[in-house]
Amino acid sequence: MIDVNAYLGHFAFRQLRYNTAGGLLRLMDRAHIEKAVVSSAAAITYRNAQSGNEEVFGEVKNHRDRLIPFAVLNPAYADWQHDLKVCREEFGMRGLRLYPNWHGYKLTDSRCLELVHAAAAHRLPISIPFRVEDRRQQSWLVDIPNVEPREAAALARAVPEARFIFGNTSGLAASELGRGDNLPANYSIEISLLTALLTNEIGALLRSLGEDRILFGSGMPFHYPEGAVAKLEVLDAPAGVKEKIARGNAKGLLGL
Amino acid sequence: MTTRRDFTATALLGSTALAQPGRPHVIDAHSHLPFRLTPEVVDADRMMLDAAARLGIDQLCVSILSPERPVSLEGFRKGNRALAKVTNEFPGKFLGYCFVNPGYGARALEEIRHYVESEGFIGIKIYNDYLVTDPVMAPILELAGKLRVPVLQHAGHTSWLPSPQPNISDAGHIAEAARRFPETMLICAHLCGGGDWEWSIKALRDAPTAFIDTSGSVADEGTVEMAVGVLGAGRVLFGTDLSMTASVGRLRGAQIGDADRRKVLGENMAHILSRRRA
Numbered sequence: 001m002i003d004v005n006a007y008l009g010h011f012a013f014r015q016l017r018y019n020t021a022g023g024l025l026r027l028m029d030r031a032h033i034e035k036a037v038v039s040s041a042a043a044i045t046y047r048n049a050q051s052g053n054e055e056v057f058g059e060v061k062n063h064r065d066r067l068i069p070f071a072v073l074n075p076a077y078a079d080w081q082h083d084l085k086v087c088r089e090e091f092g093m094r095g096l097r098l099y100p101n102w103h104g105y106k107l108t109d110s111r112c113l114e115l116v117h118a119a120a121a122h123r124l125p126i127s128i129p130f131r132v133e134d135r136r137q138q139s140w141l142v143d144i145p146n147v148e149p150r151e152a153a154a155l156a157r158a159v160p161e162a163r164f165i166f167g168n169t170s171g172l173a174a175s176e177l178g179r180g181d182n183l184p185a186n187y188s189i190e191i192s193l194l195t196a197l198l199t200n201e202i203g204a205l206l207r208s209l210g211e212d213r214i215l216f217g218s219g220m221p222f223h224y225p226e227g228a229v230a231k232l233e234v235l236d237a238p239a240g241v242k243e244k245i246a247r248g249n250a251k252g253l254l255g256l
Numbered sequence: 257m258t259t260r261r262d263f264t265a266t267a268l269l270g271s272t273a274l275a276q277p278g279r280p281h282v283i284d285a286h287s288h289l290p291f292r293l294t295p296e297v298v299d300a301d302r303m304m305l306d307a308a309a310r311l312g313i314d315q316l317c318v319s320i321l322s323p324e325r326p327v328s329l330e331g332f333r334k335g336n337r338a339l340a341k342v343t344n345e346f347p348g349k350f351l352g353y354c355f356v357n358p359g360y361g362a363r364a365l366e367e368i369r370h371y372v373e374s375e376g377f378i379g380i381k382i383y384n385d386y387l388v389t390d391p392v393m394a395p396i397l398e399l400a401g402k403l404r405v406p407v408l409q410h411a412g413h414t415s416w417l418p419s420p421q422p423n424i425s426d427a428g429h430i431a432e433a434a435r436r437f438p439e440t441m442l443i444c445a446h447l448c449g450g451g452d453w454e455w456s457i458k459a460l461r462d463a464p465t466a467f468i469d470t471s472g473s474v475a476d477e478g479t480v481e482m483a484v485g486v487l488g489a490g491r492v493l494f495g496t497d498l499s500m501t502a503s504v505g506r507l508r509g510a511q512i513g514d515a516d517r518r519k520v521l522g523e524n525m526a527h528i529l530s531r532r533r534a
Contacts, residue, residue: 014454017478030509134474136451140415170473192475197307197500198300223475227505234310234501 001232002250003028003225004127005167005190005217006036008059008067009052011132012045013139018221021059021067028066031218031225034247035066037127037254039097041222043072044132049103050083057091068254070095070127075115076105084115088122094254095125095165100151101144102132107155116155120162125253127190128152129168133222149175153183160184163253167217170194173204180209188249190217196231202245203236211241215249280518283525284308284316284503286408286445286471286495289350291322293334295341305349311504313496317525318342319353319381319408326385327357336367340375351529353381353408358392365399372403378529379406388425388433388442401439404531408443408469409433412450413459427456431463438465441528446497448472448506453479457486464491467528470520471495475502480510480520489516493525 008019018027019041028036038060043052049072060067071087073080073096087093096119100107107128119126130147138144152166153176167190172178177187178201191214194201205214216232218225232242250256290300308316320339322331332355343352354371356364371377380400386392388409400407413426425433430444444460447453449472460466470480470492483492489512496503507521 014476015478134451136412136414137453137474138414138416143416193473195499195501197310198303198498219475221477224477224506224509226509227475227502230311230501230505230508234307 001031001033001216001229002247002254002256003033003036003218003220003228004165004215004250004253005129005192006038006220007041007222008038008056009040009042011041011222013133013142016041016221021063024221025063025066027220027225031220031229033218033225035068035256036220037068037070037095037250039070039127040072044099044102048077049074050086053083053087053091053093057093064092069093070097072097072099073115074099074103074105075109075111076103080115081118084118088124095119095127097127097129099129099132101147107147107151108158112155113158116159116162120159123163123255125163125165127165127167130166131168149177152187153177156183156187160186162186164188165190165215165253167215168193168219170201173201173208178205178208185209185213188213188215188253190215191231191245192217192219192223192228194231196235200236202231206237206241211237211244212249212252214245215253216246279312281522281526282313282315282494283522284313284471284496285443285493285525286469286497287316287318288498289318289320289339289342291320291335292338295334295338297342297345301342301346301350305346307500311500313504314522315349315351317351317353317378317408319355321355321381321383326359327355327383329357329360329363332356333367336371336377339377340371343376352377353379355381355383356396357385358382358390358396359385361392361395365395368396368399368403372405377405378532379408381408381410383410384421384424386423387429389429389436393433394437397433397437397440397442400441401437402533404441404533406441406443406467406528408445411444411446411456413455414451426450427459427468430466431460434463434466440465441531442466443493444468446472446495447483448474448476448479448502449497449499454482457483460491461486467491467493467524469493469495469497470506471497471499471503473499473502475505477509480506481512484510484512484516484520489519490524492520494521
């Protein structure tokens with residue numbers, strides 16, 4: 001399996017275990033996850049997100065066969081162009097991770113569009129988690145709303161040549177993003193918070209978006225990875241489709 | 257040959273479970289069935305049983321909540337009537353919680369007595385109409401103690417105000433109620449669907465007669481370990497609250513001993529059920 005939604009480093013509001021490269025690899029072995037896309041949890045609240053990218057670069061450098069680093073960039077912060085260049089050329093980072101509501105910008109701001117165009121030019125996929133934590137458990141210090149699906153849809157429409165991963169989200173099936181109506185097929189949905197039984201959101205998205213646009217992700221080490229694994233296990237879908245979700249689609253998107 | 261169900265139940269026990277004889281008996285201490293206007297079995301009930309079977313869950317303790325707020329007398333009566341039909345149709349699979357609004361006083365108590373004593377319901381479900389420490393709850397907690405059935409109390413703790421549920425109880429309220437009614441088996445609902453779970457666990461530490469169920473959609477790593485570590489495995493109950501894969505996943509992943517996992521998965525709830533007055 002390839003997990004497109006994993007983190008390294010500290011998070012400001014809760015202790016994370018397994019948040020070093022060694023710890024995450026133990027978690028991955030336990031859940032039979034072969035490779036994981038990782039980005040900095042600390043960069044979510046660092047003012048200068050690049051420090052988090054440097055930390056991740058240091059953590060993964062001896063584990064590049066299994067840990068695939070993405071850069072957390074903030075287009076509202078000074079010098080992101082330089083950070084992008086360093087992350088891509090020196091750190092070998094394979095994609096970007098954006099936190100618009102934590103970093104204080106809109107996905108359709110001109111600053112963000114400039115960054116997304118730059119990522120597209122370098123064929124870097126852009127991962128956007130719609131939330132970091134369940135909003136009910138946020139610290140008294142913050143009040144960060146989830147990313148609105150319609151904002152993500154507007155971004156997908158604005159930059160059709162970019163490739164997006166939308167994750168840490170649920171309830172999309174009836175939305176514009178979930179239906180794919182009049183939107184370019186330039187985004188995939190990650191499953192960590194989707195249902196596989198009863199309301200079966202994964203099944204609904206497979207029907208509307210197709211089997212090539214659903215990706216396995218767990219949110220580890222914020223989350224137990226076993227919940228996401230269980231979703232794939234009980235999903236009522238042919239083995240070939242599960243294989244695509246588990247790794248095939250991610251391999252294509254990440255160029256592995 | 258190992259079936260899928262055997263595999264998932266074994267996986268719930270952890271990696272060493274293959275050496276264990278038999279598989280754990282798994283009881284979901286917190287689930288629901290959809291509200292319906294007439295007392296009949298619906299497809300969603302069968303779908304729930306199928307989903308549970310696919311995840312190795314043997315029994316589901318369920319309530320049917322009526323949709324209106326505040327909960328009306330006719331609303332909770334309709335839900336309980338429908339649930340009695342379901343529990344009779346699937347004996348031993350669905351175990352019923354009697355759902356009431358405690359504000360209806362004697363009529364709520366009469367409803368509980370009827371469904372526990374005559375329809376075999378296993379407990380009482382309370383939502384957010386009143387805090388569990390409100391005086392209107394006292395007769396219900398007292399009755400639950402006499403009947404020796406658990407009270408599953410909806411709960412949550414957030415750090416931001418105002419709460420969208422102004423009368424929601426949190427684990428601190430439940431701890432206080434448990435101290436006032438030590439004979440009553442109070443279950444703090446959905447550790448993983450009630451806001452700040454670390455706060456909730458800590459708030460229950462000094463209420464040794466109170467339990468907590470692990471249900472909810474939040475998949476945070478470490479929840480089960482902290483609950484077992486702080487409260488002891490004997491006070492932690494497996495539940496889903498309809499978040500089935502996330503809830504099973506946290507028990508699969510939790511780094512606790514197999515004996516503790518068995519307690520959480522079913523033994524604790526089985527013990528609670530066994531205390532019911534004949």
